Amino acid sequence: xxxxxxxxxxxxxxxxxxxxxxxxxxxxxxxxxxxxxxxxxxxxxxxxxxxxxxxxxxxxxxxxxxxxxxxxxxxxxxxxxxxxxxxxxxxxxxxxxxxxxxxxxxxxxxxxxxxxxxxxxxxxxxxxxxxxxxxxxxxxxxxxxxxxxxxxxxxxxxxxxxxxxxxxxxxxxxxxxxxxxxxxxxxxxxxxxxxxxxxxxxxxxxxxxxxxxxxxxxxxxxxxxxxxxxxxxxxxxxxxxxxxxxxxxxxxxxxxxxxxxxxxxxxxxxxxxxxxxxxxxxxxxxxxxxxxxxxxxxxxxxxxxxxxxxxxxxxxxxxxxxxxxxxxxxxxxxxxxxxxxxxxxxxxxxxxxxxxxxxxxxxxxxxxxxxxxxxxxxxxxxxxxxxxxxxxxxxxxxxxxxxxxxxxxxxxxxxxxxxxxxxxxxxxxxxxxxxxxxxxxxxxxxxxxxxxxxxxxxxxxxxxxxxxxxxxxxxxxxxxxxxxxxxxxxxxxxxxxxxxxxxxxxxxxxxxxxxxxxxxxxxxxxxxxxxxxx
Amino acid sequence: xxxxxxxxxxxxxxxxxxxxxxxxxxxxxxxxxxxxxxxxxxxxxxxxxxxxxxxxxxxxxxxxxxxxxxxxxxxxxxxxxxxxxxxxxxxxxxxxxxxxxxxxxxxxxxxxxxxxxxxxxxxxxxxxxxxxxxxxxxxxxxxxxxxxxxxxxxxxxxxxxxxxxxxxxxxxxxxxxxxxxxxxxxxxxxxxxxxxxxxxxxxxxxxxxxxxxxxxxxxxxxxxxxxxxxxxxxxxxxxxxxxxxxxxxxxxxxxxxxxxxxxxxxxxxxxxxxxxxxxxxxxxxxxxxxxxxxxxxxxxxxxxxxxxxxxxxxxxx
Numbered sequence: 072x073x074x075x076x077x078x079x080x081x082x083x084x085x086x087x088x089x090x091x092x093x094x095x096x097x098x099x100x101x102x103x104x105x106x107x108x109x110x111x112x113x114x115x116x117x118x119x120x121x122x123x124x125x126x127x128x129x130x131x132x133x134x135x136x137x138x139x140x141x142x143x144x145x146x147x148x149x150x151x152x153x154x155x156x157x158x159x160x161x162x163x164x165x166x167x168x169x170x171x172x173x174x175x176x177x178x179x180x181x182x183x184x185x186x187x188x189x190x191x192x193x194x195x196x197x198x199x200x201x202x203x204x205x206x207x208x209x210x211x212x213x214x215x216x217x218x219x220x221x222x223x224x225x226x227x228x229x230x231x232x233x234x235x236x237x238x239x240x241x242x243x244x245x246x247x248x249x250x251x252x253x254x255x256x257x258x259x260x261x262x263x264x265x266x267x268x269x270x271x272x273x274x275x276x277x278x279x280x281x282x283x284x285x286x287x288x289x290x291x292x293x294x295x296x297x298x299x300x301x302x303x304x305x306x307x308x309x310x311x312x313x314x315x316x317x318x319x320x321x322x323x324x325x326x327x328x329x330x331x332x333x334x335x336x337x338x339x340x341x342x343x344x345x346x347x348x349x350x351x352x353x354x355x356x357x358x359x360x361x362x363x364x365x366x367x368x369x370x371x372x373x374x375x376x377x378x379x380x381x382x383x384x385x386x387x388x389x390x391x392x393x394x395x396x397x398x399x400x401x402x403x404x405x406x407x408x409x410x411x412x413x414x415x416x417x418x419x420x421x422x423x424x425x426x427x428x429x430x431x432x433x434x435x436x437x438x439x440x441x442x443x444x445x446x447x448x449x450x451x452x453x454x455x456x457x458x459x460x461x462x463x464x465x466x467x468x469x470x471x472x473x474x475x476x477x478x479x480x481x482x483x484x485x486x487x488x489x490x491x492x493x494x495x496x497x498x499x500x501x502x503x504x505x506x507x508x509x510x511x512x513x514x515x516x517x518x519x520x521x522x523x524x525x526x527x528x529x530x531x532x533x534x535x536x537x538x539x540x541x542x543x544x545x546x547x548x549x550x551x552x553x554x555x556x557x558x559x560x561x562x563x564x565x566x567x568x569x570x571x572x573x574x575x576x577x578x579x580x581x582x583x584x585x586x587x588x589x590x591x592x593x594x595x596x597x598x599x600x601x602x603x604x605x
Numbered sequence: 606x607x608x609x610x611x612x613x614x615x616x617x618x619x620x621x622x623x624x625x626x627x628x629x630x631x632x633x634x635x636x637x638x639x640x641x642x643x644x645x646x647x648x649x650x651x652x653x654x655x656x657x658x659x660x661x662x663x664x665x666x667x668x669x670x671x672x673x674x675x676x677x678x679x680x681x682x683x684x685x686x687x688x689x690x691x692x693x694x695x696x697x698x699x700x701x702x703x704x705x706x707x708x709x710x711x712x713x714x715x716x717x718x719x720x721x722x723x724x725x726x727x728x729x730x731x732x733x734x735x736x737x738x739x740x741x742x743x744x745x746x747x748x749x750x751x752x753x754x755x756x757x758x759x760x761x762x763x764x765x766x767x768x769x770x771x772x773x774x775x776x777x778x779x780x781x782x783x784x785x786x787x788x789x790x791x792x793x794x795x796x797x798x799x800x801x802x803x804x805x806x807x808x809x810x811x812x813x814x815x816x817x818x819x820x821x822x823x824x825x826x827x828x829x830x831x832x833x834x835x836x837x838x839x840x841x842x843x844x845x846x847x848x849x850x851x852x853x854x855x856x857x858x859x860x861x862x863x864x865x866x867x868x869x870x871x872x873x874x875x876x877x878x879x880x881x882x883x884x885x886x887x888x889x890x891x892x893x894x895x896x897x898x899x900x901x902x903x904x905x906x907x908x909x910x911x912x913x914x915x916x917x918x919x920x921x922x
Contacts, residue, residue: 274689291773
């Protein structure tokens with residue numbers, strides 16, 4: 072019964088969309104890209120998306136989708152291919168106090184949630200309190216865990232006036248703005264949360280974004296319609312449908328037969344056949360991904376700098392990226408991938424030099440080489456090539472005398488071990504982390520965020536100089552100065568071989584040529600707002 | 606007869622309890638728990654502990670088991686972590702789709718296997734017999750998911766005869782013809798093992814029946830060969846085929862996980878596959894429990910059916 076109503080509502084809105092030339096005329100994108108307005112985009116997804124909470128991280132498969140229905144106070148502009156600038160989203164301007172503790176946001180006026188209620192400072196406060204204040208009526212424990220980085224150290228959230236909100240941190244937090252741009256900091260309709268409660272709200276998500284959630288048939292499709300009142304201009308398409316297609320060959324076939332218009336995660340074996348199809352477009356997007364090894368900085372022998380450097384010089388990243396990963400990765404030079412906001416182009420990193428690696432190994436006191444134990448995750452997030460990559464690197468290590476023993480662990484076990492930090496008889500962990508903003512450096516290298524206070528520095532990296540730089544960066548509100556401090560940290564992390572940086576992975580996305588105006592950003596996120604269908 | 610049915614039904618109770626124990630304990634042995642998944646990667650130990658308490662995961666194992674089982678019996682399998690919805694509802698919705706696929710495959714398997722089996726038996730050692738038995742061997746040995754992919758590549762991608770995924774069209778009308786059109790390839794892929802097994806069974810069983818005394822008598826009466834085969838031999842020969850079919854239905858339900866994944870058929874199998882990938886333990890638990898329970902009941906049904914067909918069984922030990 073419920074479904075038939077929503078379907079009718081959707082069809083109704085489709086009819087409205089088709090007839091509403093007025094609405095279509097508002098979209099400049101359709102005009103500039105040559106597509107015409109209307110039509111429904113069908114997107115083939117690589118897995119069934121999780122529940123549509125605004126504040127819980129259920130992985131990129133879900134977050135990307137939510138990016139199309141929610142807005143945040145500030146955002147990285149996903150209509151830009153690389154180095155997406157930080158822009159006002161629901162906030163039009165903001166002021167940061169000199170001590171980097173107090174942030175005052177002016178909100179965009181006249182914005183409405185999809186349920187018709189207005190966005191104001193109270194609504195934003197409701198969202199923040201819900202994920203930070205245990206006494207809030209709709210306190211969301213899991214959400215609070217997910218948003219700890221941004222809201223974990225608040226001194227107060229003040230509604231200054233109807234469209235001004237002040238967020239105060241206990242400690243200086245100069246990186247707060249890029250953190251607020253993460254998808255999980257999306258602002259949801261308080262009315263909808265009150266109406267459905269925390270438990271059922273994810274089944275009725277209400278945001279302010281360019282698309283509205285319509286209905287969901289689990290395993291079959293999720294339907295979205297355009298938000299005709301979107302403050303930045305309504306999308307050209309009437310809506311989009313997400314179809315979960317977990318099997319890679321089926322996904323590619325569905326694109327080739329025209330059953331879907333757009334797909335994510337083209338498998339390496341299909342890249343050539345998609346490229347050679349004249350009616351399809353395939354583009355790679357550099358992901359903010361850093362794949363490599365976290366050495367054990369607490370227990371020998373990886374505490375020796377020369378050994379870590381030897382490991383870094385021993386890896387033939389070029390061949391790995393080209394032959395093993397078939398171009399779906401580039402050699403990593405440092406902490407951040409090129410095209411991400413945190414990337415320093417001056418860092419050259421480590422090349423492939425087995426002779427140098429052997430020399431460093433001898434300098435470290437291992438002229439005859441040594442055995443190392445490396446823990447690697449099986450399955451889960453990370454890389455579809457994990458096993459092949461590790462095997463290739465195992466051979467690289469062997470060539471210089473390092474006998475690496477790779478111990479594969481079930482994904483969840485691996486996560487648990489990571490949360491506890493690398494133990495005595497383990498020499499390194501293999502990780503594929505999402506590293507985009509400078510703030511990641513805080514999490515990766517701060518001494519006071521070692522386990523059990525955090526799980527993003529599981530290798531116990533600790534360097535007083537780096538700690539001091541990171542502290543200064545947290546207190547520096549000037550973006551340019553802060554950037555320079557972070558670039559110093561990045562160089563230091565490379566010199567120290569704090570991690571063994573190996574590759575930055577890419578995503579292969581493909582679409583039918585009928586789909587115009589899609590911008591494939593260097594990000595896990597993307598938007599269908601600019602899309603039209605020819 | 607009633608005594609047999611009752612006794613046989615009662616015997617399923619310990620089996621069901623065993624099944625539930627295995628399902629419950631397997632999920633407990635798997636490292637990591639729901640609390641950690643819910644809390645997210647950045648949560649502190651305290652936060653995880655809080656969630657664990659609210660989910661009752663800190664209570665003794667037997668208490669957790671009894672609570673879980675008593676809820677399960679009442680149809681409450683908990684809530685899916687990843688999809689924030691009641692597991693019972695989700696599993697029930699998907700079961701329908703799996704049954705549609707399994708039923709279509711079963712009918713298709715019978716429609717292929719029985720004629721092929723008859724043809725082979727009546728033309729023993731001929732080319733037709735050899736060819737169909739080689740084909741049956743092939744069907745029996747080919748992995749279903751591989752066959753599914755081959756069907757997709759040839760019949761869907763190359764010849765554009767059938768859709769490559771899903772149960773209904775996302776564009777255009779979605780009626781019964783549309784459903785049948787979407788059903789063809791997955792049902793074909795899924796039916797290949799049962800069809801092969803049933804064809805071989807039909808053939809051997811019919812061959813045996815054709816050598817029976819009563820068939821010789823029928824022939825001696827001067828009946829046509831067709832009438833002899835259909836009315837006298839096949840009737841007896843189909844008994845073991847029917848039993849085997851019952852067992853194969855169990856296989857169809859279990860085996861659908863691969864086919865459903867390949868064709869994105871929105872059934873229980875695909876749901877389990879997604880749930881395992883997302884570490885959604887309540888959903889995995891609920892799905893596995895349901896499949897296992899159905900298997901137990903199908904076995905019960907087959908046993909009873911066999912007893913109905915063959916009186917020696919019900920008066921035996």
